[in-house]
Amino acid sequence: MAGLLYRLGRFAARRHWTVIIAWVVIIALAGVGFSLFKGTVSSAITIPGTATSKVTDELAAKFPKASGGSGSIVFATTSGKAFTADQKTGVADLLKKFDGYSGVKSTTNPFTTQDSLTKQRDQVTTGRDKIATAKTQLADSQKQIDTGTSQLQAAQKQVDAAKAQATAAGQLAAVQAQLAQQQAQIDAQKKTLDAGQAKIDSGTKDLATQTTKLNLGADLLDLSKNIRFVSKDGSAAIGSVSFDKDSFSVPPTLKQKIVDASDDATIQGVKVEVSNDIAQGVPSIVGPGEVVGVIVAAIVLLVMLGTIIGAGLPLLGAIVGLGASVLGAMAFSGIVQFNSVTTVLGIMLGLAVGIDYSLFILNRHRSQLKQGVGLHESIGLANGTSGNAVVFAGATVIVALLALNITGIPFLGLMGTVGAVAVAVAILVAISFTPAMMSIVGMKILRKKERAAIGNTASTRVPNKPMSTVRAIVTVVLGIAVLGTIALPAMQMRLGLPDGSSEATDSSQYQAFKTAENKFGAGQNGPILVVADLTKKATGDDLLRQEVALGKKIAEQDHVSAVAPIGASTDGTVVAFQVIPTGGPSSVSTEDLIHNLRDLSPVSTADGKVTLGVAGNASAQIDVSEKLAQALPIYLVVVVGLSLIILIIVFRSILVPLTATLGFVLSLLAAFGGLTAIFQFGWLSAIFGVHDPAPLLSFLPVIEVGVLFGLAMDYQLFLVSGMREAFAHGAPAKIAVQRGLHAGRPVVTAAAIIMMSVFAGFIFSDSSTIRPIGFGLAFGVLVDAFVVRMLLIPAAMHLLGKTAWWFPKWLDRILPDVDVEGAKLERSHPVAGDPSAAKHGAHGAHVATHHEHPAHSA
Structure with a gap:
């Protein structure tokens, strides 16, 4: 070569x-x-084959109405007062404009929807009052029937007694016509009473049916009582835009069109902010x-x-x-x-x-x-x-x-x-x-x-004096202690994907996120979609009964703020619910809730066991993060294994590759610790612009492993190959360490500073996705180049001495000589x-x- x-x-x-x-x-x-x-x-950041994607695919096939992505448009009055009639009209007109865009399935006007919910709750109250009145009327009618029945029974006894007396006296023929007339009157009155009783029974049955339906509807409304589309003070409202395709497949051009129209909206006294689901762009x-x-x-x-x-x-x-x-x-x-x-x-x-x-x-x-x-x-x-x-x-x-x-x-x-x-x-x-x-x-x-x-x-000048052994020991101990301390926060590292709170504070996404959080609760930013596969087709009251039963099961879980039924598929076998968690989309409580809902399946009901599936943006983010977390150990093993093989071939040594790999692991863990401390814990947040600490970018650890491994091997090659060359030319092992370090240090220092400068430039990007990538790589290079490669490795090589270059003869014969230098x-x-x-x-x-x-x- x-x-x-x-x-x-x-x-x-x-x-x-x-x-x-x-x-x-x-x-x-x-x-x-x-x-x-x-x-x-x-x-979009998606992974096929996750639990969320499977539920989404099922919805698309069986329940198209509930499938497809959605995003929120948040409206807030600049005065902090309730919306005026003109402002409501302006909001409705803007949403109606979105309705005409190709790819938009429908929009939700927050004011009409909130009014509808209010009317439904009023109807429940009115319905209960009517039922109570009807029950009173039925009770009065029943009382009248019961009184009439008692009177008829008494009259019947009198007729029967008179007939018996007449028969005993032998005068039955004389009073037969009179008794027959009395009996006919009693029979006619009994017929009237029976008809009245049948009417009461029918009314009671109808009333029971209405009561059951009303109670089921009331139960559903109670489950969703915390869901609002207009804030309690009337100063904020959330409209929604539903798309034909899922959120990850919606064309960016359509999203941008909605963003542009929202930015250009001229509703007097109203701020229009677009959520991260729509505004997240390139x-x-x-x-x-x-x-x-x-x-x-x-x-x-x-x-x-x-x-x-x-x-x-x-x-x-x-x-x-x-x-x-x-x-x-x-x-x-x-x-x-x-x-x-x-x-x-x-x-x-x-x-x-x-x-x-x-x-x-x-x-x-x-x-x-x-x-x-x-x-x-x-x-x-x-x-x-x-x-x-x-x-x-x-x-x-x-x-x-x-x-x-x-x-x-x-x-x-x-x-x-x-x-x-x-x-x-x-x-x-x-x-x-x-x-x-x-x-x-x-x-x-x-x-x-x-x-x-x-x-x-x-x-x-060529160094001819090795470092002191005491200095080497102190360097190794202190270096490992420092890196270990920096790595400690990584023990609490959580992974996730950016949400609106990660964006710049002056961005539309951030403003929409914070308005929704402050006016409607944190869970409004991360609704969860729960899909139930029923054991058989259900319609009418049976469907309502199953929706209520499942809704109550879901509401019983921790961290649930509200449960709202979305509806059922046309074949009546799939029911969907929107669940509003108490926490935000990246909170630990929301993550726990999604796991609990999945663990809840199958749910035992009167009609059999019902399977539950969970979807939605929050669910998708968790699935992506967990899939990436599962891939990290496998990838790390592969990369570390590769590093050992490559370095064994290059340096013709066993211990040198081991120290190099251990050094890489130390610098990697330190990089993870720095990332966790700053972007998740919020330490030094003012310096790095972390206004809302959140879980780390889910794919960042995997990228850190790959890139830092490659760069660490770069610096290892340029420094240790000089040590090997000096040792091969007859220099004592410990002096060879100093000569190799002396020869390679200037160019590696310059290279590392350049690498750090380029990566660090991305730390102050406007994108919440790019910032942690830039920091993680810059900090990783800093730690690996200046602490591991130029301090720990030379000290470790000094302590190992000649044994650092020990290599089995049989392995030396079979491995190729790559002659890197x-x-x-x-x-x-x-x-x-x-x-x-x-x-x-x-x-x-x-x-x-x-x-x-x-x-x-x-």
Whole structure:
């Protein structure tokens, strides 16, 4: 590989314009592809196959009316007083406008809905009064019937007694006509009484039916008594927009259309705010913070390299790589569904590693030029040595990112793939475009003083004294203690997805979230959809009875504020409820409620066991977070396993990979602790703009593992490979540690600061999704580079001494020799590694430079 890269570097140096034009063409083709084939970018974060998605699919098939996504439009009067008639009309007109949009199923006017609920409750009260009156009337009628019946019974006894007396006296024939007339009157009255009793019985039965229906309806209203669409003081109202598709599939263009119309609404004295379900869009990637990050990187490059031209080359290379990779990846967004954060990782990494990888090669090139190596020869050697290390280090990052696909989570796998492409392009730029630019710049890459001192290596100092053992022990103990302390908050880490409270305080989403929370309760921002599969078809009172029974079961659970029936499917086998929790969408109580509702299934009822399913945005967020949390340990094991194998091959050692991997785990846990403390606990919230602490972004830990692993291996390679090289050349193990650290520390320090600056620029993004990603990566690099790689690892290597390089002979024979630093190439070009040869050949180097590029004479 080193020889191939050497030849590539020489070719790029000789044919620099060809290489540069080739990259311009590549960027142009990527741009054309993007313009022709780009697709719509979604803000949704979904995972197929979750419990929520299964319930959503069932609703779409059996109960279309209850399926589809929805979002809230929050209205509030600026005066804090109740809405006027004109303001209510303005709200109704705006919602009616949304009703006409293609893709909108329906809208809910909060005022008419609240009036309807009030009328229903009034009807229940009126109905109960009517029933009570009817019961009184029936009781009076029954009393009259009972009195009449008693009188008839007495009359019947008299007739029967008179008949008996007449019969005994033998005078029956004389009174027969009179007795018959009396009996006919009694029979007629009894018939009238029976008819009255039948009417009363029928009325009683009807009244019982009405009472049952009224009580069932009243029970349902009681379950939903805490649901309001207009606040109690009348100053706020929540309208809703229902879509044909689920929330994650609604076209962003439709959501944006609603947002724009809401922003443009001119309802006098009314603020219109759109909830996060609608307003969440594609975040802006480039902002002031990112620009500052790049400026800091440029300053670091300028300080390290000493020339504006030198500082500009890595930045230019990073921009070229970024343009080619991002435009190329986005050209496929019309084929594959891209999430709004899919390219964020690619942009972060492409910019950071693009600068770093070019810097590694450029720094080696400058050192060789100062030794007196010819321009083209130096470019080739830098590409074959440092470029070889760049390829290998970049390959570890790519492997870690591609491994995100094993999580089985599509959007995360795609994010990893796009990030891997960005890193791969950054490598290609570093080993081709950067050598071409170094050829064009020529000797101007050095300062005037450096050019004047070419070939003079007498000032080079090599450490010949190891660190003290006491210092090494103290460093290891204190380093582990500090990192362990920082990692402690990670024990309470919770995962979730952003809601409206995570957005900027002046955003529509945040204002809508807070208004709903303050005026209607926190649960209004995270309603839960509960779906019940009945054992058989139910209609009429039977359906009402089952709805009430299930609603009461749901309401009995902890953290339930209200339960409202949505209705039943056309076949009467599926019933849906809207459940308002007491807590917000990201609260622990809401998470517990969703788990409790799922554990409640199946519910035993008089008609058999009913299966319950839970859906809704809050449920979907929890499912996504739990799926990602389950994937994290598997991914961590894979990445740690890969790190061990790769480092064993590179360093021909067992203990070095173990210390490197343990160091990576320490820096990772510390990064998790920092993230938890700031974004979940709210520590230092004023500095980082965390106004509402919340659970960490659910996919952030997985990304942290992949990216930090790759970058940690970068720094490990550039530092420890120098230690191994010094040890292989005969230096005592403990002195070799110091020499390797001395050689690699400046460039790794610069690279880490650049990486941190680029990542830190994203901390102050407007997007609540991007901010924690930027912080986690910046803090992770800080801890890993400056604490683990440059303090803990050298101290641990010192304490291990020769045993650090112990390696079984049988394993040494079967493993390939990757020659990361290009040592074989250096041996075949001794001028690069022999200071005396370089010194004596300085004049020849200048001649070669003139011969190869007359325009770039020293």
